Amino acid sequence: MHGSQFFPKVTAIALAIALSSQAYAASRYDELANLPFKNGFPTKASSQKLADELIFQRATQAYLWSLPAINIWAMKEASEKQFGAGYNILPTWKGRINAKTLVTTPNSDLVYAMSYLDLKKYGPLVVEAPPGVQGMFDDFFQRPLVGPTIEGKTWRGDVGLAGPDKGKGGTYVLLPPDYNGPEPKEGFVYRSRTNNVFLFWRTFFKNPADLTTPVAEVEQTHIYPLGQKDTALPMQFPDATGAQINMLFPHDGAYFDMLSRFIEAEAVDPADMDMRGFLHTLGIEKGKPFAPDAKRRKLLDQAARTAFKMSKVISNDLLVNEAGGLYYKDRQYVNTFAGENTEFQSSGSYTNLEQRVAFFTSAYSDSPGMVMNIVGAGAKYPATSRDADGNYLDGGKSYKMTLPADVPAALFWSVTAYDGLSASGMPNGQAFPSLNQMDKPVQNADGSTDIYFGPTSPGAGKNWIQTVKGKGVLVIVRLYGPKQAFFDQTWKPGDLHKQ
Structure with missing residues (x-):
């Protein structure tokens, strides 16, 4: 079922949401709007209800605003608790990342290395x-660091094929937001707007059974304070493979405790002053302890759980109504980078908060190589949580997806299944919840590839990604080094058809 049949489904969902919203408004919103004032002043009861509502509203919006920061801060805290902290520690998934590591939308079909660099310390x-x-440097709002301008082009964040070193390797100098020293003479100079910087490396393998080369590539990394190469701490590359580590951001009131720790550690960006005012209302302020009483903590917990659910409504229902929110008119694949802008700014006049929330509630890391349309470099990520009929993917049901022949990926392609709620890897009992080009999947006579999803095997000799009953499913198609056929849409991945 395609285009003309999909949009009525979305319209029906929107209508249902509108009708339920009207009924809800007739109760809660009418009550708020009609709270009594006496002689122009609020009664004690009205004042309390409206004060609580102010806290609730500011908390939900603060949650959604800070998702890029707290997604990555949760990763930092969990990683440093497990592996230790320091510029010289670069945890590496030497046997590939699997579902035991809880983090939003990891890619099992590369070797990962991730570190958290404290430029203030x-x-x-x-x-x-x-x-x-193939990597990147993001600040802790997951904005690519601004690099040098070379031959009229300003580089932002990317390292490797899509970066200024063009895959040959290079020296990068990372400057903190308050740096006022002399301009470094060596390497590519990148400037951060936050004290902390996320370093994210990905290296490729050709044979899933032999990861020696990509791991060795990661382990050639050297990190040290500027001017202190000879006295720097020796690099450590702890193996994170199989580590049962929860790097997910909280979906409840604990989120605001984490947000308080982030605010305390980070530089004050003048662009954030209004939202920091929201946080002040909640009791979160740099230099002051965050100590909500029991009543406030309960209200913040309710706001956090509501905001997380709002983020899922934005991702699954509202994003498709954004311009370019779908990759194809006749497919279900969502494009959270429709604006081709790393800060989700649209037409230079506003930030597309729907796209930003949709991305950072289900993913981390951002760079021009991911966002811009660059033939043969970077990557593209068509994603769907719906089957061909527009229904949510159910881990208890079976589906088939077909990738047409000649997948337009210069480096490789992969398909991965995720838990629809947390967006972490599907804990399906298989070694990895994915299938990639290097696995040499079974192909049809015409060169196309059928991939089956479901809780039970479709039979011997078929490409199968197992799902889990009771869990929704998010599927991402990754194309590394996308070719022209992807951009002009002469090649399109098939929808998931219920079997």
């Missing part, structure tokens, strides 16, 4: 990036 840091990595 250590000052400017130098990163010697080896050849072969």
Whole structure:
């Protein structure tokens, strides 16, 4: 079922939401709007209800606004608790990342390395990036660091094929937001708007059974304080494979405790002053302890749980109504990077908060190589949580997806299944919840590839990604080094058809 049949489904959902909203408004919103004032002043009861409502509303919006920061901060805290902290520690998934590591939309079909660099503690840091990595530097609002302008092009965040080193490796100098020293003479200079920087390396393998080369590439990385190469701490590359580590951001009131720790650790960006005012209302302020009483903590917990659910409504229902929210008119695949802008700014006049929330509630890391349409470099990520009929993917049901022949990926392609709620890897009992080009999947006579999803095997000799009963499913098709056929849509992935 395609285009003309899909949009009535979305319209029906929108109508149902509108009708339920009207009924809800007739109760709660009417009550708020009609709370009594006496002689122009609020009664005690009205004042209390409206004060609580102010806290609730500011908390829900603060949650949605800060998702990019708290998604990555949760990863930092969990990683450093497990592996230790320091510029010299680069946890590496040497046997590939699997569903035991809880983090939003990881890719099992690469070797991952992720680190969290504290520029306030250590000052400017130098990163010697080896050849072969495809990576990025993001600040802790997951905005790509601004790099040098070379031949009229300003580089932002990317390292590797899509970066200024063009895959040959290079030296990068990371400067903190308050840096006022001399301009470094070496390497590519990248400037951060936050004290902390996320380093994210990905290296490729050709044979899933032999990861020696991609791991060795990661382990050529050197990180040290500017001017202190000879006295720097030795690099450590702890193996994170199989670590049962929860790197997910909280979906409840604990989120605001984490947000308070983030605010305390981070530089004050003048662009955030209004939202920091929202946080002040909640009791979160840099330099002051966050100590809500029992009543406030309950209200914040309710707001956090509501805001997380709002983020899922935005991702699953509202995003498709955004311009370019779907990759194809006749397919279910969502495009959270429709604006081709790393800060989700649209037409230079506003930030598309729907796209930003949809991305950071289900993913982390952001760079031009992911966002811009660059033939043969970077990556693209068509994603869907719906089957061909427009219904949500159910882990208890079976589906078939077909990838037409000649998948337009210069480097490789992969397909991965995720838990529809947390967006972490589907805990399906298989080694990895994914299938990739290097697995040499079974192909049809015409070169196309059928991939089956479901709780039970479709039979011997078929490409199967197992799902789990009782869990919704999010599916992402990854194309590394997308070719022209992807951009002109002469090649399109098939929808998931219920079997």
